[in-house]
Amino acid sequence: MASANNHVGFEDQTLRDGLQSEARRFSLPEKKHLIGRLANAGLKRIQVGSFVHPRRVPQMADTDELVRSLEPPEGVVFSGLVLNAHGLERALACGLSDVALSASVSDSHSRRNANQNAAAAVDAVAGLIREAVQAGMAVRGGLQCVFGCVYEGAIDPDRVLAAAEKLAAAGARAINLADTTGMAHPRQVADMCARLFRELPDIGLILHLHDTRGLGLANMLAGFEAGVRSFDVCTGGLGGCPFVRGAAGNVPTEDAAHAFEAMGVPTGIDLAALVKVVDDLERLLERRLPGRMAAVLRAAAQKTGACGVRTDD
Numbered sequence: 001m002a003s004a005n006n007h008v009g010f011e012d013q014t015l016r017d018g019l020q021s022e023a024r025r026f027s028l029p030e031k032k033h034l035i036g037r038l039a040n041a042g043l044k045r046i047q048v049g050s051f052v053h054p055r056r057v058p059q060m061a062d063t064d065e066l067v068r069s070l071e072p073p074e075g076v077v078f079s080g081l082v083l084n085a086h087g088l089e090r091a092l093a094c095g096l097s098d099v100a101l102s103a104s105v106s107d108s109h110s111r112r113n114a115n116q117n118a119a120a121a122v123d124a125v126a127g128l129i130r131e132a133v134q135a136g137m138a139v140r141g142g143l144q145c146v147f148g149c150v151y152e153g154a155i156d157p158d159r160v161l162a163a164a165e166k167l168a169a170a171g172a173r174a175i176n177l178a179d180t181t182g183m184a185h186p187r188q189v190a191d192m193c194a195r196l197f198r199e200l201p202d203i204g205l206i207l208h209l210h211d212t213r214g215l216g217l218a219n220m221l222a223g224f225e226a227g228v229r230s231f232d233v234c235t236g237g238l239g240g241c242p243f244v245r246g247a248a249g250n251v252p253t254e255d256a257a258h259a260f261e262a263m264g265v266p267t268g269i270d271l272a273a274l275v276k277v278v279d280d281l282e283r284l285l286e287r288r289l290p291g292r293m294a295a296v297l298r299a300a301a302q303k304t305g306a307c308g309v310r311t312d313d
Contacts, residue, residue: 012233042274047078109151139172141167145180175204177207186219237290255292
């Protein structure tokens with residue numbers, strides 16, 4: 001349902017999408033530290049991991065243990081990504097109450113990611129959504145490669161709508177449209193969101209945008225103008241699908257928060273606190289991350305002598 005509210009909400013996916021392709025393995029204490037800092041920076045939804053086979057995504061091998069060790073602060077939701085029946089069993093067993101269940105609308109990507117064609121994957125996820133809802137979980141249904149696939153090109157919007165209708169009918173409370181390959185442009189995003197709001201007026205929309213071609217933030221703003229009020233982000237601009245050739249990271253949490261706040265749209269994000277998370281990630285990964293606002297705030301702090309973005313506290 002299109003929203004007229006002048007505010008946005010973010011789900012930070014640094015711990016899942018952000019880390020899943022990183023060669024450096026993050027320990028449980030490191031993950032918990034990052035989650036704590038994200039919550040302190042004002043993030044109200046944090047995706048803490050995915051329930052996938054550890055051989056395919058080694059970084060997610062400890063997701064069950066991580067979830068069991070966490071106690072969400074008041075007002076903060078921890079979520080996880082589920083792609084198959086075994087993943088749902090694991091999420092239920094460790095007590096997670098909020099999940100995203102996702103399938104690709106690209107046959108080529110789906111075969112690489114889930115070993116089945118897109119139609120079969122969507123049907124399977126719809127069945128899992130029913131199971132999760134019956135178990136009392138809050139469920140977001142996700143569609144990958146909505147705006148194009150590097151392996152097969154453009155995706156028919158009719159296919160996207162049909163898949164979204166299946167997930168909504170299965171009980172998903174919102175549909176997440178993912179630009180997995182970063183091929184979207186703002187007009188395409190606006191048109192797709194407008195169509196889904198029109199055809200599925202009672203279902204919320206979420207955008208998951210990658211910045212592969214430098215249009216991630218522009219696409220986010222196009223979605224906002226179309227009525228979307230919920231977005232997935234990754235601190236520092238980390239992320240990318242390991243099964244997509246050349247996929248880049250997500251829209252940086254700090255850049256998205258700055259853009260909306262600059263336009264007078266409240267986000268609830270403390271940018272100075274969020275930059276501390278970027279500092280932590282850059283120290284652990286031993287490289288600069290692509291997000292822009294961390295560098296801007298560091299430079300401003302050096303110029304004024306402020307200490308708000310130091311990481312040694």
